Every structure is written in structure tokens, then in C-alpha cells.
Amino acid sequence: MSDSAMTAGSMHGAAMEPSPFLITSRKLTMWLFIVADAATFGAILFGYGYLRFGSPNWTKPFTFSPNIINGLVMTVVLLTSSLTMLCGVAAAREGRSGATMKWLGATILLGVTFAVLHLREWTGMFHEGWSLSKNPMGGSVQVGALFFSITGLHLLHVISGVIAITVIAIGFRARKFTAGHVETTGLYWHFVDLVWMFVFPLLYLLNVR
Amino acid sequence: MTMDSVSASITELPPATPHDHAPPESFLRKYVFSLDHKVIGKQYLGLGLIAVCTGMFLSWVMRYHLAFPDKAVPLIGWIAPTFAAGGVITPEFYLQLMTMHGTIMVFFVLTTAPFAGFGNFVLPIQVGAEDMAFPRFNMMSFWVTFVAFAVLVAAFFVPDGPPLSGWTAYAPLSAVGKSSGPGEGLGQTLWVIAIGIFCIGQLLGSLNFIATTLDLRAKGMTLARLPYSTWAWFITSMIGLIAFSVLLPACVLLLLDRVAGTSFFIPAGLVVSDAIQPHSGGSPLLWQHLFWFFGHPEVYIAIVPGFGIISTILPAVCRKPHLGPKVLIASQLAIAGLSYMVWGHHMFLSGMSPSSATLFSVPTLIITIPSAIITLLWLGTIYGSKLRLNTAALFCLGFVSVFVTGGLSGFFLSQPSIDTYLHGTYFVVGHFHFVMGVAAMFGIFAGTYFWFPKMFGRMMNETLGKWHFALTFIGVYATFMPMHWLGLEGNVRRYSSFPSDYMHGSLPLHRFITYSALFLGASQLIFLVNLIWSRFRGPVAPDNPWEATSLEWSTTSPPPFDNFGGVHPVVYHGPNEYGVSGPRGDYIMQTDPPVAAAPAATA
Numbered sequence: 001m002s003d004s005a006m007t008a009g010s011m012h013g014a015a016m017e018p019s020p021f022l023i024t025s026r027k028l029t030m031w032l033f034i035v036a037d038a039a040t041f042g043a044i045l046f047g048y049g050y051l052r053f054g055s056p057n058w059t060k061p062f063t064f065s066p067n068i069i070n071g072l073v074m075t076v077v078l079l080t081s082s083l084t085m086l087c088g089v090a091a092a093r094e095g096r097s098g099a100t101m102k103w104l105g106a107t108i109l110l111g112v113t114f115a116v117l118h119l120r121e122w123t124g125m126f127h128e129g130w131s132l133s134k135n136p137m138g139g140s141v142q143v144g145a146l147f148f149s150i151t152g153l154h155l156l157h158v159i160s161g162v163i164a165i166t167v168i169a170i171g172f173r174a175r176k177f178t179a180g181h182v183e184t185t186g187l188y189w190h191f192v193d194l195v196w197m198f199v200f201p202l203l204y205l206l207n208v209r
Numbered sequence: 210m211t212m213d214s215v216s217a218s219i220t221e222l223p224p225a226t227p228h229d230h231a232p233p234e235s236f237l238r239k240y241v242f243s244l245d246h247k248v249i250g251k252q253y254l255g256l257g258l259i260a261v262c263t264g265m266f267l268s269w270v271m272r273y274h275l276a277f278p279d280k281a282v283p284l285i286g287w288i289a290p291t292f293a294a295g296g297v298i299t300p301e302f303y304l305q306l307m308t309m310h311g312t313i314m315v316f317f318v319l320t321t322a323p324f325a326g327f328g329n330f331v332l333p334i335q336v337g338a339e340d341m342a343f344p345r346f347n348m349m350s351f352w353v354t355f356v357a358f359a360v361l362v363a364a365f366f367v368p369d370g371p372p373l374s375g376w377t378a379y380a381p382l383s384a385v386g387k388s389s390g391p392g393e394g395l396g397q398t399l400w401v402i403a404i405g406i407f408c409i410g411q412l413l414g415s416l417n418f419i420a421t422t423l424d425l426r427a428k429g430m431t432l433a434r435l436p437y438s439t440w441a442w443f444i445t446s447m448i449g450l451i452a453f454s455v456l457l458p459a460c461v462l463l464l465l466d467r468v469a470g471t472s473f474f475i476p477a478g479l480v481v482s483d484a485i486q487p488h489s490g491g492s493p494l495l496w497q498h499l500f501w502f503f504g505h506p507e508v509y510i511a512i513v514p515g516f517g518i519i520s521t522i523l524p525a526v527c528r529k530p531h532l533g534p535k536v537l538i539a540s541q542l543a544i545a546g547l548s549y550m551v552w553g554h555h556m557f558l559s560g561m562s563p564s565s566a567t568l569f570s571v572p573t574l575i576i577t578i579p580s581a582i583i584t585l586l587w588l589g590t591i592y593g594s595k596l597r598l599n600t601a602a603l604f605c606l607g608f609v610s611v612f613v614t615g616g617l618s619g620f621f622l623s624q625p626s627i628d629t630y631l632h633g634t635y636f637v638v639g640h641f642h643f644v645m646g647v648a649a650m651f652g653i654f655a656g657t658y659f660w661f662p663k664m665f666g667r668m669m670n671e672t673l674g675k676w677h678f679a680l681t682f683i684g685v686y687a688t689f690m691p692m693h694w695l696g697l698e699g700n701v702r703r704y705s706s707f708p709s710d711y712m713h714g715s716l717p718l719h720r721f722i723t724y725s726a727l728f729l730g731a732s733q734l735i736f737l738v739n740l741i742w743s744r745f746r747g748p749v750a751p752d753n754p755w756e757a758t759s760l761e762w763s764t765t766s767p768p769p770f771d772n773f774g775g776v777h778p779v780v781y782h783g784p785n786e787y788g789v790s791g792p793r794g795d796y797i798m799q800t801d802p803p804v805a806a807a808p809a810a811t812a
Binding site for chain 2: 024037040133153
């Protein structure tokens with residue numbers, strides 16, 4: 001008897017504890033997905049560090065102009081898109097459908113701009129002879145392999161995000177989706193932005209000649 | 210958080226009943242693409258059963274060849290004429306069998322059955338929910354896993370057969386392609402794709418388990434009142450969420466090495482089959498780091514659900530509360546955290562710096578502390594109890610036995626200096642089969658005998674069950690215990706035969722192990738017969754045959770489509786109310802009204 005009184009559940013009839021998780025399953029799951037995705041990026045960035053420090057012939061492919069200037073523009077574009085997303089979420093919460101569409105539209109536009117700038121840069125590098133397995137500067141082939149696979153993974157996230165925001169925006173306009181959906185998508189978008197804040201210094205700034 | 214956002218969040222809370230889908234009518238919706246967590250749980254268990262039979266058959270072929278290296282293996286020449294013409298097992302084919310045995314067993318048995326299978330069926334009912342938080346994700350999770358299994362098995366049917374690089378797929382063997390051996394062409398590519406797909410399936414499952422446990426609990430089901438099996442699946446999901454997220458990109462990088470000409474895991478100047486490989490700058494060690502960062506937590510993904518199953522069954526068969534439930538949960542959380550700091554103990558022989566070997570050795574020793582605490586809590590729970598010795602109870606006792614046996618050899622292997630000698634030998638084979646394979650299997654068996662009545666509404670046969678336990682227990686020790694001696698003798702693993710070299714003297718022991726393995730496999734027929742017979746002819750099960758406390762025993766056997774027949778259960782007690790005096794007898798169910806337990810409350 002006294003044994004059982006010591007157990008965790010012996011406070012009979014106690015109400016449900018005040019939940020620290022006052023969020024929907026959908027939002028909770030997005031946070032969990034972000035944790036998992038952070039582990040994915042963490043693993044691949046660990047691989048970058050591991051192979052870079054193990055390469056005696058690492059070459060730095062970038063110069064301040066045009067590469068870093070381009071990268072800075074991309075960074076500003078992506079950071080701005082987080083701001084417009086934030087405004088979109090706020091407008092959706094207040095039920096201002098028109099404003100929501102405008103802000104989400106701006107976010108999509110900025111996301112597409114980022115992707116276009118990125119792909120333009122990639123194409124330029126392909127022309128110089130860079131690829132997953134080739135280094136035109138004669139150094140480690142890991143430079144191209146790691147650059148394209150890591151930025152490629154990030155770009156995949158950006159493109160998925162643009163598609164997701166488009167679907168959510170259309171659904172929100174049709175009153176199929178709520179402000180909660182917009183906010184959850186926003187969480188993802190901010191995470192993609194945050195990842196870039198690791199990718200940009202590690203893959204661009206550390207690789208300037 | 211501003212006030213605005215708090216109120217916005219509250220208004221967004223889901224209704225108490227997220228079960229938005231009606232009971233399905235069509236066969237396809239009911240049994241194949243079902244959204245019902247109970248059906249999905251059974252599908253996972255069915256997949257596990259198919260996989261375990263396949264994996265066991267592969268191990269028989271290997272064992273037969275090890276015991277009788279000069280004889281043709283019966284039947285195999287007829288089943289696989291291209292790989293084993295006339296039943297002759299080449300060293301390459303032996304490695305292919307070994308790779309597929311390990312991959313199938315670890316991923317598609319030890320992960321799917323105790324975690325995804327039982328977790329899917331039991332967890333939502335135990336927290337008082339009508340289904341998982343995301344039924345569609347749940348269905349996708351199973352079918353993605355099924356596709357992964359199909360892709361893996363397809364490797365048997367491609368020209369050079371399945372890969373031979375082991376379940377760990379060590380690079381560069383797994384990375385350079387066709388020239389490195391049979392099965393290293395398309396077979397290995399299929400392997401990498403299958404495991405990548407598998408990761409996605411398990412990630413979907415883990416997200417769902419965590420969201421369900423946190424968000425869909427019934428009124429009164431506080432975290433402290435969660436049954437211990439639900440806690441274990443919850444903790445397992447948290448382990449899996451990170452572990453599979455790391456294996457997934459590793460598989461993608463390995464695939465790029467194989468198909469896109471990158472060199473992530475391939476060093477410069479590598480000569481394979483007399484040809485210099487066109488790769489440079491990569492590191493085989495990087496693959497090992499990424500793989501084992503997943504691989505060690507994977508061990509706990511296999512075993513922690515077993516912890517939960519044992520801790521749920523033991524109080525019910527001992528008729529007394531589980532000792533130290535909070536310590537039990539805390540220990541499992543500690544194991545989950547530490548499981549990410551020990552991966553390097555798989556790599557002591559890899560050429561890693563000896564200093565990092567020490568770094569990984571210490572947490573490996575530390576992780577034995579929470580494991581030992583959990584074992585002592587089980588023993589303390591059993592001690593002095595009026596044990597109801599049914600089959601589920603026997604498998605719980607067996608679990609404790611094999612877990613301790615396998616765990617003790619872990620002490621030796623965690624020392625880099627001792628591991629240097631033992632790592633490449635059968636000592637390790639004995640160790641991981643006991644602590645990961647057999648222990649998890651005993652958890653699966655205990656869970657099956659315990660929850661079968663709830664799943665199918667019929668009792669399993671106890672006589673057959675006890676015979677199954679007795680023969681399995683003997684078979685397991687006879688098969689895996691001698692492997693420790695083989696290892697101490699220096700008998701290397703992964704070799705297909707020892708016909709004429711210095712290990713010839715070990716042949717009698719190898720034969721004994723082979724006979725034991727065949728005996729062990731044959732005794733599983735009793736289990737299969739029991740499963741099938743009980744499914745159709747077993748006595749009808751009452752709602753609560755074990756007089757247990759958790760929510761699944763408060764509903765019918767099997768539960769209705771929405772689990773509680775339109776009722777929203779309210780929980781007033783923890784899952785540990787055994788050995789008390791209530792109107793039902795010596796236990797109080799979680800849903801029993803609080804009045805009934807007034808004496809306990811004042812005690």
C-alpha cells in the first residue's frame with residue numbers, strides 16, 4: 001500500500017497537468033522535423049570539416065568579386081524573405097487575407113530570386129570546369145563535391161519551401177488552410193534561412209582566395 | 210511569447226477527437242492502405258515476421274557451410290543456382306548471405322517489430338487516443354518501409370546478387386562499385402537506396418510517435434502516468450529522430466560516390482582488382498563515423514522498446530508495483546543521451562587515434578550504469594513477488610538473463626586494449642547476438658504473448674508457449690554462448706570456412722553451434738503453430754486477461770475502430786497500481802474512479 005503511494009501516479013484524480021506544449025500537433029511536428037533536419041545538415045557539415053581538414057591540397061575557388069558579392073546579395077534576399085514571411089504570418093493571424101497574399105507572394109518571389117541567383121552561380125562554375133568530381137584548379141576534388149552537395153541540399157530545401165508556401169497561400173486564400181498552417185510553414189522557412197547562415201560562412205567566406 | 214500568440218495558440222488546439230476518418234469499408238482501405246494504427250501495427254509485425262524467417266534461413270545456410278565446409282548445402286543449389294551452383298558456398302556468396310542476414314535482421318526485424326510494430330498498435334491506446342496524430346503519415350511510414358524491404362530483397366535477383374560489404378557497408382568496398390566484388394554493382398546500389406528509403410519511413414514514424422505521445426493523451430494522462438512501454442517507445446522515437454537523420458545523408462553521399470563520381474569515402478591511389486580507382490581525397494573513416502553515429506543509437510532503438518515491454522509486463526505478472534519508476538525512466542533517458550557519445554567503440558580497430566579510443570571507451574563504461582540500474586529494478590520488482598509464471602513472464606525472465614549475459618561481455622569489449630584482440634573474432638558475434646538480437650527477440654516474444662489477446666481477441670496456448678520458451682532459451686544459450694569461447698581462441702569472424710588452417714580444431718565447436726542453431730530455428734515452429742492456431746481456434750480473450758492496469762485493457766479485445774467505442778477515457782491513476790486493495794482485487798486500473806482508491810491516497 002505504502003509502496004503504491006510512492007509511485008508517480010498515486011495523486012488520485014489530479015487533473016491533466018498544465019501542458020507545456022500549448023501548440024498543435026502540426027506545429028510540434030514541424031519543430032521535431034527541424035531538429036531532425038538540423039541533424040542532417042549537421043552530419044553533412046561535419047563531413048565537410050572532416051574532409052577539408054584531411055585534404056592537403058584544398059583549393060579556395062572564390063574571389064570577393066563576383067562570388068562573395070553574389071553570395072551577399074543571396075544572403076540579403078533570403079534574410080528579407082524571412083521578414084516578409086513574418087509579416088505574412090502576422091497578417092494571416094489578423095485575418096487580413098489580401099495582405100497575407102501580398103507578403104507570401106513577396107516571400108515566394110524572394111525565394112525564387114535566391115534560387116535563380118544560386119543556379120546562375122552554379123552554371124558559371126560548371127563553365128569554369130567545376131563539377132561533383134572535378135576541380136579545374138587542380139586541387140582536391142572534394143571542393144566541388146562538398147560545395148555542390150551541401151548547397152544542393154540547401155537549394156532543395158529552398159525550392160521545397162517555395163512550393164510549400166505557394167500551396168499554403170493558395171489554400172489560405174480558399175479558406176482551406178488557417179493562419180496556423182501559414183505559421184508552421186513559416187517555421188520551416190526560417191529554418192532554411194538559419195541553415196544558410198551556417199552554409200554561407202562555412203562554404204563561401206572560408207573559401208575566398 | 211506575447212499574450213496574442215498564446216491565445217492564438219490556444220484557439221488552435223486540436224479538438225479532443227482527431228479521428229477524422231470513418232471506419233473504412235473496402236478491403237483495400239481496411240487491410241492494405243489502412244489509416245488505422247492497429248492495422249498498421251499488425252502490418253509492421255507481419256513484415257517483421259517475413260523478414261525474420263528470411264534472415265534466419267540465410268543464417269542456417271551460413272551455419273551449415275561453417276560446420277561442413279566440404280559438403281554441399283542441401284536445397285541451396287536449387288534455390289539459388291546462379292550463386293551457389295550445386296550447393297557450393299563460395300567465400301563471396303557467404304559474405305553476401307552475411308550482409309543480407311545482418312541488414313534484414315537489424316533494420317527489418319529489430320527495428321520494425323518492437324518499435325514500429327508494437328508501438329503502433331499499443332501506444333495510441335495506452336495514451337487514450339483514437340489514432341496516431343497523423344494517420345496518413347503513419348500509413349506512408351509503413352508502405353515506405355515495405356518498399357525499402359522490397360528494394361533490398363530485389364538485390365537477390367540482380368545479376369551479381371546482393372552486396373558483400375556487411376550490414377555496415379564499409380567504404381571503400383561499398384563505394385567503388387562493380388570491380389570490388391560480386392554484388393558490389395547494382396546489388397550494393399539497391400542496398401544503399403533501400404536503407405535511405407528505410408530512414409525516411411522511420412523518421413515519419415518517429416515524428417508521429419512523439420506528437421501522439423505529447424499531444425493526444427487522454428484527460429488525466431500526465432507524463433508521469435504514462436505506462437512504461439509508452440515511455441520506452443517515446444524515448445526510442447527521440448533516439449530514432451536524430452539517428453536516421455544522420456544515416457540518410459550518409460547514404461546519399463555513398464550513393465553519389467557510386468553513381469556520380471564523387472570521392473567522399475574513397476581515398477587516393479586505391480587499387481582494386483589491379484586498377485587504380487579514379488578517386489582521391491575521400492575518407493573511409495568518415496563513412497564509419499557517420500554510420501556508427503547512427504549505428505550505436507540503432508542498438509538502443511532495438512532494445513529500449515524491449516525495456517518498456519518488460520517493465521510493463523513484470524508488474525502485471527509479479528502483482529506488485531514496479532520498483533523505482535522514475536529512476537527507470539531517468540535511466541532510459543540517460544541511455545538515450547549517452548547512446549550518441551559512444552559510437553567510436555565500434556571503430557577501435559579503424560586506425561582512429563588511440564586518444565579518441567579512450568574518449569569513446571569512458572562513456573561506453575558509463576552507459577552500463579543506467580543499464581545495470583534498470584536490470585536491478587527488474588530484479589527488485591521480481592524479488593519476493595507472487596510471480597504468475599505464464600509465457601509472457603517467462604520471456605521477461607529470459608530477457609533479463611540474455612540481456613545480462615550479453616551486457617557482461619560488453620564490459621570487456623569497451624576496453625580498447627582488449628577489444629583490439631577480440632573485435633575481429635566470434636566473441637563480438639556472441640556479444641551482439643545476445644544483447645541486441647536475442648534480447649530484443651525475447652522482448653518481441655514477451656510482447657506477443659502479452660498483447661496477442663488484445664490484438665486478435667483470442668488467447669494463445671500456454672502449453673505450447675512454455676515449450677517454445679524452454680526450447681528457445683536452451684537453443685539461444687547453446688548457439689551463442691560457445692561463440693565467446695571461439696572468440697577467445699582467436700577464431701576470426703566473417704570467414705566462410707576454416708578447413709585447413711590453424712582454426713581447424715574449432716570445427717567440432719562450430720558443428721555444435723550449427724546443430725544448436727538448427728534446433729533453435731526448429732523450435733520457432735512451435736511459435737508459428739501457436740500463432741496460427743490461436744488466431745483461429747484459441748479461447749476467446751476477456752478484456753483484461755492479465756489483470757493489468759493500462760488503458761488498452763479497459764477496452765474490448767480486439768478494440769473497436771476508434772479504440773474506446775466513442776468514450777473518451779479519463780485517467781485517475783498511474784500504471785503502477787498493483788498489490789493494492791481495490792474493488793477489482795489487487796490492482797487499480799488507470800481509468801478506475803478515484804473513490805475506489807481512497808485508502809491508497811491517504812496511505
